[in-house]
Amino acid sequence: MQPTRLSRGAIYSILLLWCIVAAFPLFWMVNTSFKLPGESFGSLTTLFPRDPTLRNYTQVAQLVPLGRNLLNSIIVAGVGTVVTVFLCSLAGYAFAKFEFPGKNALFFLLLATMMVPPEAGVVPLFAIMRALGWINNLLALIVPTAATAIGIFYMRQYISSFPGEVMEQARIDGAGDFRIYWQIVLPVITPALGVWASLAFIARWNDFFWPLLFMRSREMYTLMVAISVLPVSEGLATPWPVIMAGTTIAVVPLIVAYLLLQGLQREGLAIGAVKG
Amino acid sequence: MTSPSLRSRIWKNRQIYLFISPFFILFIIFQLTPMVWSLYLSFHEWSGLGDPKFIGLGNYRFLLRDSVFHSALLNTLFYWVANALLIIPLALALASLLNVRWLRGKRIFRTTVFLPYVTATVAVGLIFGMLFDYNSGLVNDLLTRLGFAAVPWRISTQWSKLPIVFLIVWRVTPWHALILFSGLQAIPPDLYEAATMDGAGALRRFFSITIPSLMPILFFSFITLTIDSFRIFTEPYILTQGGPANSSISVVQYLYINGFSIFKLGLASAVGYALTLILLLVSFGQVMAMRRQSGLTQVG
Numbered sequence: 237m238q239p240t241r242l243s244r245g246a247i248y249s250i251l252l253l254w255c256i257v258a259a260f261p262l263f264w265m266v267n268t269s270f271k272l273p274g275e276s277f278g279s280l281t282t283l284f285p286r287d288p289t290l291r292n293y294t295q296v297a298q299l300v301p302l303g304r305n306l307l308n309s310i311i312v313a314g315v316g317t318v319v320t321v322f323l324c325s326l327a328g329y330a331f332a333k334f335e336f337p338g339k340n341a342l343f344f345l346l347l348a349t350m351m352v353p354p355e356a357g358v359v360p361l362f363a364i365m366r367a368l369g370w371i372n373n374l375l376a377l378i379v380p381t382a383a384t385a386i387g388i389f390y391m392r393q394y395i396s397s398f399p400g401e402v403m404e405q406a407r408i409d410g411a412g413d414f415r416i417y418w419q420i421v422l423p424v425i426t427p428a429l430g431v432w433a434s435l436a437f438i439a440r441w442n443d444f445f446w447p448l449l450f451m452r453s454r455e456m457y458t459l460m461v462a463i464s465v466l467p468v469s470e471g472l473a474t475p476w477p478v479i480m481a482g483t484t485i486a487v488v489p490l491i492v493a494y495l496l497l498q499g500l501q502r503e504g505l506a507i508g509a510v511k512g
Numbered sequence: 513m514t515s516p517s518l519r520s521r522i523w524k525n526r527q528i529y530l531f532i533s534p535f536f537i538l539f540i541i542f543q544l545t546p547m548v549w550s551l552y553l554s555f556h557e558w559s560g561l562g563d564p565k566f567i568g569l570g571n572y573r574f575l576l577r578d579s580v581f582h583s584a585l586l587n588t589l590f591y592w593v594a595n596a597l598l599i600i601p602l603a604l605a606l607a608s609l610l611n612v613r614w615l616r617g618k619r620i621f622r623t624t625v626f627l628p629y630v631t632a633t634v635a636v637g638l639i640f641g642m643l644f645d646y647n648s649g650l651v652n653d654l655l656t657r658l659g660f661a662a663v664p665w666r667i668s669t670q671w672s673k674l675p676i677v678f679l680i681v682w683r684v685t686p687w688h689a690l691i692l693f694s695g696l697q698a699i700p701p702d703l704y705e706a707a708t709m710d711g712a713g714a715l716r717r718f719f720s721i722t723i724p725s726l727m728p729i730l731f732f733s734f735i736t737l738t739i740d741s742f743r744i745f746t747e748p749y750i751l752t753q754g755g756p757a758n759s760s761i762s763v764v765q766y767l768y769i770n771g772f773s774i775f776k777l778g779l780a781s782a783v784g785y786a787l788t789l790i791l792l793l794v795s796f797g798q799v800m801a802m803r804r805q806s807g808l809t810q811v812g
Binding site: 239244247250251254255257258259261262264265268276277278279280323326327329330331334336337342346349351352353354355356357358359360361362363364379380382383384385388412413414417438441442444445449460463464466467474476479480482483486487490491494495498 | 518521522525527528529531532534535536538539541542543545546547549550553606609610612614615619621623624625626627628630631632633634635636638639640641642643645647648649650652653654682686739742743745746750764767768771772777780781784785787788791792795
């Protein structure tokens with residue numbers, strides 16, 4: 237059935253408007269970050285900065301230890317993602333391809349843990365971190381989410397759909413279970429690894445609650461905590477251009493990576509089909 | 513099954529247990545232990561120094577009386593209802609638009625509308641703080657240009673919850689739209705063809721085919737939205753600090769303040785348990801409601 241010209245126009249207009257609403261706040265953030273302090277950032281009449289300046293960026297670097305905070309975010313998101321993708325896919329492989337006593341009960345337990353909000357035990361968790369000496373230590377952000385229920389669940393679903401014959405052949409040839417995982421399963425599940433790695437990276441990079449709790453010194457802040465203190469670090473009037481410079485630094489790397497991934501992926505990464 | 517054979521089967525699979533052990537070890541240390549300890553603490557008064565003092569149900573009784581906790585709970589319920597009413601219809605509309613067969617540039621549209629979800633909540637909070645600023649925000653600038661009065665978004669007890677809802681709707685709708693989009697693609701096209709042949713209009717097809725086929729995914733979307741709504745923290749923390757006069761404070765924020773600002777650790781633990789209980793009840797209620805409808809049992 238061919239659409240009428242009217243419905244065609246309406247649908248394209250709505251989608252276009254939707255894209256503008258989605259992208260505008262980000263555009264406004266970048267655009268404000270290049271404005272001079274005196275310039276208006278609350279009116280469409282000054283759509284672009286009159287006199288683009290990098291002053292706000294240097295000021296962010298003076299207010300917070302920016303390089304160190306950036307490095308912390310990269311370590312937490314990078315190392316955390318590699319570890320979680322490895323451990324989740326290994327456990328997912330075990331649940332998908334093996335029969336062992338207690339398997340169903342353990343898998344049910346794993347799913348049940350997803351219903352309990354992790355914020356509920358946060359007071360004792362802080363005490364545990366202190367006992368481990370992990371306050372102001374990036375391990376506090378990497379280790380607890382090194383293997384997550386939802387990640388294992390996702391990997392199990394994906395690996396289940398992969399036929400077992402190749403594995404059987406490898407086993408006859410004398411390969412151990414771990415070698416089969418490493419040499420046969422991993423190469424086949426690269427799409428799932430890619431999806432999960434992207435989601436895990438986004439979740440860790442954007443995380444705020446846990447670094448706010450466990451990182452108590454300016455040097456150990458991640459980028460998200462660092463930009464959250466920008467509004468209070470300067471006098472009474474809110475220095476919006478400086479804050480926007482901070483958020484731009486925190487947000488743009490991820491958006492660029494996301495756009496690159498979308499461009500590279502022929503089928504379009506099914507990002508967001510599951511949560512990190 | 514006799515026990516020696518069970519033991520030998522476990523021994524034979526020892527490597528497999530090793531593969532799945534990291535999750536369970538981490539779960540015991542970082543989730544189970546805190547939960548059990550938290551239960552113990554919730555019956556005590558403790559500031560972190562000295563020994564916890566047993567006060568029975570004192571903390572829970574305090575929560576029943578405390579007006580700040582009531583605000584936190586009511587605000588959180590407001591966020592949940594507002595999110596559900598706005599996000600799910602919007603996400604369904606967006607997913608349906610993206611699923612139109614003759615649409616060109618699908619990938620560009622999809623990539624662009626998904627941008628908000630990639631943006632960190634903290635950053636969005638700061639950006640919306642600027643846009644909804646009373647004196648110098650773009651939103652009030654537009655409103656006054658159109659002849660309306662400027663709205664004290666973040667500084668009045670009446671309005672403070674709205675920017676938070678807008679923030680969440682803006683950031684999370686694309687995620688739900690993508691989930692629903694994948695569900696739409698799974699509906700067999702011949703269902704629609706048959707209905708068209710029988711003379712059903714677009715609206716009729718939407719309500720008698722799309723919605724029923726999408727029920728399991730809508731349900732998943734709703735459960736996720738519910739859990740996320742009850743865990744709201746960053747949005748009010750950044751945008752309004754929970755104020756003014758606690759008019760936008762959330763339950764997790766109330767927990768955070770008690771645990772890490774004024775060090776009422778027993779009370780904070782009790783809040784954690786109250787939150788867990790509420791979530792389990794709500795999720796359970798939703799599953800039961802879905803079960804009652806026929807043909808949808810595979811979801812629960």
